[in-house]
Amino acid sequence: MTGGTPKPLVDVDMDRVVQTTTFRVFRYNGTGDPPTYKDYEVPTKRGMTVLDGLLWIKENLDGSLSYRASCRMGVCGSCAMMINGKPRLACQTQILDLQTSVVVVEPLKNYPVVKDLVPALDQLFEKHEAVKPYVMRPGEEDELENPSGEFEQSPEELDEFIQFTYCIKCGICLAACPTVASDPLFLGPQALAQAYRYVADTRDTAYAERCDLVDTAHGVWRCHYAGACTEACPKGVDPAFAIQLLKKKVFQHRVLGKKRKVARVAPKPTGVSRRPNVPEPPARTVKSD
Amino acid sequence: MKESRFWFLFLIAGLVLFLLLGYHIVFIHLLGNYEANISFQSVASRSVSPAYAVFYLLFLVFALYHGFYGLRTILLEIEALARHHRTVTAILVVLGVGLFVYGTWALFAAMKIGAVG
Ligand code: FES
Numbered sequence: 016m017t018g019g020t021p022k023p024l025v026d027v028d029m030d031r032v033v034q035t036t037t038f039r040v041f042r043y044n045g046t047g048d049p050p051t052y053k054d055y056e057v058p059t060k061r062g063m064t065v066l067d068g069l070l071w072i073k074e075n076l077d078g079s080l081s082y083r084a085s086c087r088m089g090v091c092g093s094c095a096m097m098i099n100g101k102p103r104l105a106c107q108t109q110i111l112d113l114q115t116s117v118v119v120v121e122p123l124k125n126y127p128v129v130k131d132l133v134p135a136l137d138q139l140f141e142k143h144e145a146v147k148p149y150v151m152r153p154g155e156e157d158e159l160e161n162p163s164g165e166f167e168q169s170p171e172e173l174d175e176f177i178q179f180t181y182c183i184k185c186g187i188c189l190a191a192c193p194t195v196a197s198d199p200l201f202l203g204p205q206a207l208a209q210a211y212r213y214v215a216d217t218r219d220t221a222y223a224e225r226c227d228l229v230d231t232a233h234g235v236w237r238c239h240y241a242g243a244c245t246e247a248c249p250k251g252v253d254p255a256f257a258i259q260l261l262k263k264k265v266f267q268h269r270v271l272g273k274k275r276k277v278a279r280v281a282p283k284p285t286g287v288s289r290r291p292n293v294p295e296p297p298a299r300t301v302k303s304d
Numbered sequence: 305m306k307e308s309r310f311w312f313l314f315l316i317a318g319l320v321l322f323l324l325l326g327y328h329i330v331f332i333h334l335l336g337n338y339e340a341n342i343s344f345q346s347v348a349s350r351s352v353s354p355a356y357a358v359f360y361l362l363f364l365v366f367a368l369y370h371g372f373y374g375l376r377t378i379l380l381e382i383e384a385l386a387r388h389h390r391t392v393t394a395i396l397v398v399l400g401v402g403l404f405v406y407g408t409w410a411l412f413a414a415m416k417i418g419a420v421g
Binding site: 233265266269 | 306307308309311312377380381382383386387389393
C-alpha cells in the first residue's frame with residue numbers, strides 16, 4: 016500500500032458541475048423507529064450516476080448512510096433501489112437522465128428493510144432456490160459429477176432460454192410486481208423465469224419435477240401478465256414472457272402429457288487426437304465425496 | 305388436483321359461457337320479439353323443455369366454476385388469506401356446491417310451475 020490521501024471513490028471536479036441535485040434519501044435505523052427522509056445536496060456532473068451520488072454523500076456528508084453496491088457496472092445486481100418511485104439499478108441510472116433536481120431514493124418495495132436503502136432479500140433467494148435453479152438429471156448424477164462428454168444442444172435449443180440466463184438477481188422484478196405486493200407466497204417473476212430457463216433447457220431432465228414446483232396455488236398461474244417485471248428489468252431478461260412460456264410448458268406437460276426432447280451426451284469423436292500444442296485440462300479443483 | 309387443471313377448466317368454463325351467453329343473447333334479445341320472449345308464457349314454455357333444462361344446468365355449473373375460481377384467485381392474493389389456500393378453497397367449494405343445489409332446485413321448481421302454467 017502506498018502512503019498519502021486515498022483517492023476518493025467519486026471525484027467531483029467542481030468546474031464540471033452542471034447542477035446541484037437534492038437527494039431525498041429514505042433513512043431507517045433498523046430498530047423499529049419510524050423511517051424519515053433526509054435531504055442532501057449533491058454537486059452533479061455529466062455522467063454521474065445515482066450510486067455515485069450516494070457514494071459522494073457517504074464520503075463527504077454522512078458516513079452513516081447504508082446501501083448495497085459492488086461492481087458499479089450493472090453486473091452484480093447489488094444496488095437495486097427505488098429511484099423517483101421506480102425500481103432501478105443505482106449504478107446504471109444517470110442523475111441528469113432523471114431530468115429533475117430532486118432525486119428520491121428509497122429501498123426496494125415488497126421487501127422488509129434492514130437499514131436505510133438495504134432491503135432484506137431473503138424471499139428473493141428462497142424463492143429462487145425453491146425452483147431448483149440448476150441442471151438436474153435424475154438417475155444420472157454420476158454423469159454430472161464426472162462428465163464423460165458434453166451434452167448435445169443445438170443453437171436453436173439454446174436460443175429458447177439464453178435470454179433468461181442474463182438475470183443478475185437484483186430483485187427489481189419482485190419490487191415491481193403487483194402480485195408479489197399482495198401475495199407474499201407468489202413465487203414471483205425472478206424464480207418463475209429461472210424455472211422456465213431450466214424447463215426449456217434440454218440438458219435438464221427434471222422437467223416433470225420442476226413443473227410440479229411451479230404448478231401450485233401460488234405458482235405460475237398467479238401471474239396476470241401485468242408486465243411490470245419486464246418493464247423494470249435492467250438486463251432485458253423479460254420475465255413476464257418467460258412466465259407465459261412456462262405456463263405453456265406446464266400445460267403441455269400436465270394437461271396434454273407432452274414430452275420434451277432431452278439432450279444426450281455427445282459421443283466422443285473417433286479417429287482424432289489432441290493437437291500437440293493444446294494442453295490437457297487441469298485436474299479438478301472440487302473433490303466429490 | 306394440480307393447479308394447471310383447475311386453470312384449464314377455468315378457461316374451458318369461460319369458453320362454454322361465451323357460447324351459452326352468445327346463444328342466450330342472440331335468441332332471447334336479438335332475434336324475434338324481445339317483449340314476447342320474456343313474457344310469462346314464453347318463459348314457462350322454455351322451462352319445461354328438457355333442452356332448456358340442460359342449457360340452464362350447464363350454464364349454472366360453468367358460471368359457478370368460472371366465478372368461484374376467479375374469486376379464489378382474488379382471495380388467495382390477499383396477504384392475510386394467502387397462507388390458508390386449502391381453507392379458502394374448501395369454503396368456496398362448499399359455497400359453490402350449495403349454490404348449485406339451490407340453482408338446480410330452482411330449475412326443477414320452474415319446470416313444475418311451467419308444467420302447471
Ligand atoms: S453495483 Fe453492481 S449492479 Fe450496481
